[in-house]
Amino acid sequence: MAIHKIILASFIVYLMIQFSHGATKERLFSDLEKDALDVTAKPSRQGVLDAGIDKLSITWKLRSTAKKQANFTTIKVKLCYAPVSQVDRPWRKTENELFKDKTCPHKIITRAYNKSSQSFKYTLDRDIPTGTYFVRTYAVDAKDHEVAFGQSTSEAKPTKLFSVQAISGRHKSLDIASVCFSVFSVLALLVFFVNEKRKAKLEQSK
Amino acid sequence: MASNEEGSIGTSLHGVTAKEHVFSFSADASSQVVPSNDPTSKFALPVDSEHRAKVFNPLSFAKPHMRAFHLGWISFFTCFISTFAAAPLVPIIRDNLDLTKTDIGNAGVASVSGAIFSRLAMGAVCDLLGARYGTAFSLMLTAPMVFTMSFATGPVGYLAVRFMIGFCLATFVSCQYWTSVMFNGKIIGLVNGCAGGWGDMGGGVTQLLMPMVFHVIKLAGATPFMAWRIAFFVPGFLQVVMGILVLTFGQDLPDGNLSTLQKSGQVSKDKFSKVFWFAVKNYRTWILFVLYGFSMGIELTINNVISGYFFDRFNLKLQTAGIVAASFGMANFFARPFGGYASDVAARLFGMRGRLWILWIFQTVGALFCIWLGRANSLPIAILAMILFSIGTQAACGALFGVAPFVSRRSLGLISGLTGAGGNFGSGLTQLLFFSTSRFSTAEGLSLMGAMAVLCTLPVAFIHFPQWGSMFLRPSRDGERSKEEYYYSSEWTEDEKRQGLHEGSIKFAENSRSERSRKIALADFPTQETGSQTVV
Numbered sequence: 001m002a003i004h005k006i007i008l009a010s011f012i013v014y015l016m017i018q019f020s021h022g023a024t025k026e027r028l029f030s031d032l033e034k035d036a037l038d039v040t041a042k043p044s045r046q047g048v049l050d051a052g053i054d055k056l057s058i059t060w061k062l063r064s065t066a067k068k069q070a071n072f073t074t075i076k077v078k079l080c081y082a083p084v085s086q087v088d089r090p091w092r093k094t095e096n097e098l099f100k101d102k103t104c105p106h107k108i109i110t111r112a113y114n115k116s117s118q119s120f121k122y123t124l125d126r127d128i129p130t131g132t133y134f135v136r137t138y139a140v141d142a143k144d145h146e147v148a149f150g151q152s153t154s155e156a157k158p159t160k161l162f163s164v165q166a167i168s169g170r171h172k173s174l175d176i177a178s179v180c181f182s183v184f185s186v187l188a189l190l191v192f193f194v195n196e197k198r199k200a201k202l203e204q205s206k
Numbered sequence: 207m208a209s210n211e212e213g214s215i216g217t218s219l220h221g222v223t224a225k226e227h228v229f230s231f232s233a234d235a236s237s238q239v240v241p242s243n244d245p246t247s248k249f250a251l252p253v254d255s256e257h258r259a260k261v262f263n264p265l266s267f268a269k270p271h272m273r274a275f276h277l278g279w280i281s282f283f284t285c286f287i288s289t290f291a292a293a294p295l296v297p298i299i300r301d302n303l304d305l306t307k308t309d310i311g312n313a314g315v316a317s318v319s320g321a322i323f324s325r326l327a328m329g330a331v332c333d334l335l336g337a338r339y340g341t342a343f344s345l346m347l348t349a350p351m352v353f354t355m356s357f358a359t360g361p362v363g364y365l366a367v368r369f370m371i372g373f374c375l376a377t378f379v380s381c382q383y384w385t386s387v388m389f390n391g392k393i394i395g396l397v398n399g400c401a402g403g404w405g406d407m408g409g410g411v412t413q414l415l416m417p418m419v420f421h422v423i424k425l426a427g428a429t430p431f432m433a434w435r436i437a438f439f440v441p442g443f444l445q446v447v448m449g450i451l452v453l454t455f456g457q458d459l460p461d462g463n464l465s466t467l468q469k470s471g472q473v474s475k476d477k478f479s480k481v482f483w484f485a486v487k488n489y490r491t492w493i494l495f496v497l498y499g500f501s502m503g504i505e506l507t508i509n510n511v512i513s514g515y516f517f518d519r520f521n522l523k524l525q526t527a528g529i530v531a532a533s534f535g536m537a538n539f540f541a542r543p544f545g546g547y548a549s550d551v552a553a554r555l556f557g558m559r560g561r562l563w564i565l566w567i568f569q570t571v572g573a574l575f576c577i578w579l580g581r582a583n584s585l586p587i588a589i590l591a592m593i594l595f596s597i598g599t600q601a602a603c604g605a606l607f608g609v610a611p612f613v614s615r616r617s618l619g620l621i622s623g624l625t626g627a628g629g630n631f632g633s634g635l636t637q638l639l640f641f642s643t644s645r646f647s648t649a650e651g652l653s654l655m656g657a658m659a660v661l662c663t664l665p666v667a668f669i670h671f672p673q674w675g676s677m678f679l680r681p682s683r684d685g686e687r688s689k690e691e692y693y694y695s696s697e698w699t700e701d702e703k704r705q706g707l708h709e710g711s712i713k714f715a716e717n718s719r720s721e722r723s724r725k726i727a728l729a730d731f732p733t734q735e736t737g738s739q740t741v742v
Contacts, residue, residue, distance in 0.1 A: 129301035169431030182350030
């Protein structure tokens with residue numbers, strides 16, 4: 001019963017913290033200024049990129065048509081899933097409410113806003129999963145709220161996407177250890193079994 | 207037989223309250239007086255004529271009884287850890303192996319499907335080789351499968367490995383078999399409730415253990431995609447260790463190991479075809495099959511989906527989601543024994559009808575809270591709904607095994623095995639229907655599963671015993687059919703009855719008069735206890 005009393009108490013505390021945050025209007029993706037920044041992401045080579053090895057050359061700069069640039073304080077550059085990588089994977093779903101949206105979970109870099117053209121050479125992280133991606137930059141204001149964005153692909157028909165192949169996570173030492181332990185397990189069982197049969201036979205023959 | 211005191215004959219707490227004379231109901235005089243060569247005096251706990259313990263002392267590790275209990279439930283616990291080890295790590299695995307929701311759902315179905323067959327086979331294995339080897343086979347032959355997880359590179363490999371690991375859930379049968387030969391029938395309800403409940407806790411512990419192990423390995427420098435593979439070595443290693451402990455310190459039967467005892471012909475066997483036929487012919491077996499599918503079945507399903515649900519829906523960190531998910535499985539520690547105890551209390555007051563009502567109430571209430579869980583939009587409400595759901599469903603599991611021993615005396619072992627398989631079947635079915643496609647979100651799936659469980663619990667109203675009645679009907683008024691002896695001897699043919707093979711069933715029938723309601727039992731003459739019965 002004790003562990004349940006603890007959980008009950010902690011959820012009551014949680015409830016109070018939740019209520020104390022006060023009601024906030026949910027910020028929506030559709031409210032952001034579209035195409036405020038020109039973003040390009042060039043892979044270091046053709047074909048499917050390898051996570052942990054290949055690089056992306058990312059550049060971004062303010063577009064002349066942008067309106068809200070007075071509010072920009074920081075630029076957050078993120079790696080996002082293309083629609084084809086979101087099929088049958090609800091944990092990568094695109095939602096209009098910004099806090100629920102899971103399209104762009106991988107952070108590339110965060111930099112202070114600068115009017116001139118910026119660039120960054122990004123080496124794909126080793127925990128990037130296999131999939132098809134594009135790059136999006138969010139312009140964030142002083143309150144850490146997104147106000148505008150730009151992306152390396154077009155919205156209607158996704159173009160200029162690039163594919164990444166994840167690392168396998170396997171390693172020869174792991175494979176060897178796995179085989180050794182497995183063999184030990186089966187052998188130990190056989191040894192016990194054979195031994196006991198032999199002892200029982202000896203008992204019987206006495 | 208009419209006594210309603212706590213600890214009286216016919217309750218699962220007989221022998222535990224420490225108020226009864228433990229030696230006063232021995233079968234034969236030789237075990238009453240204590241000569242210097244009395245075989246029962248070498249046991250640490252008081253035993254009956256078959257050398258089964260009459261007292262349950264969970265704090266002791268004395269051989270052979272309590273040692274068997276602890277080795278049994280810890281082995282079962284370890285297997286639960288391995289079977290559901292992947293579930294809390296799915297958010298990492300799905301990125302490494304590029305899995306879709308369908309892949310994850312199918313692997314979840316596969317993880318519980320293997321045990322449908324292995325649980326059925328385990329009864330026979332225990333009969334042939336003894337409970338120790340049944341347990342050890344299950345542990346040590348599936349340990350390589352756990353290690354093989356490090357080789358998986360895609361959905362097919364992932365599914366195949368989870369399917370193979372799932373076979374080890376057969377330890378449920380070997381554990382219950384082992385306790386049934388070690389403990390007297392009066393207390394077997396409580397003992398099995400504890401062994402089953404504490405073993406099931408493994409499904410909760412794994413949700414805590416695996417994210418923690420994963421985190422520690424990551425801190426040691428491994429990338430996430432390698433760390434989860436290394437993490438799988440922990441449950442595999444535990445299985446091997448437990449297998450060796452079982453073989454070294456365990457003992458098949460109170461008097462020794464099976465191989466030594468088989469020579470003296472102490473182990474007699476019934477014909478399997480007969481046992482099978484009477485189990486399958488009895489419609490109550492199939493109702494229990496469905497019922498367990500929607501209590502243990504949805505519990506197994508939740509073990510697979512709940513951690514990912516909290517991770518995705520409420521954006522918790524992996525370890526936090528694991529802690530929340532773990533509290534579901536941990537409730538088993540007291541919820542399942544409580545269900546068995548409540549069933550015993552209801553039986554004392556209302557007989558078998560009480561047991562059936564308790565089973566229906568717990569299972570339906572649990573299912574209703576499952577519906578609520580799917581609809582909860584905030585984290586605190588979801589946690590509250592989940593905890594209430596876990597208590598209801600797990601108590602229902604315990605209550606069901608308060609009914610099962612009375613369905614058949616001859617085929618009890620097989621009915622336990624079939625019921626256990628029903629649990630896995632229900633889990634496979636619910637995962638396939640509600641959690642393998644993108645048709646329903648996980649939240650919708652949870653509510654639908656709860657609704658289906660409410661519907662599939664209704665058949666308990668159809669379980670009718672002519673001697674005790676059912677939820678809505680009274681016992682039969684026919685003079686002959688209203689006797690327990692009639693019900694239990696109907697499992698034997700006339701030929702077999704002439705040979706006297708049904709004697710054990712008659713003894714069991716006399717003792718099962720405790721399942722009559724208070725009113726009827728008081729009108730009866732108390733009968734003499736003629737000996738313990740085997741509940742295997």
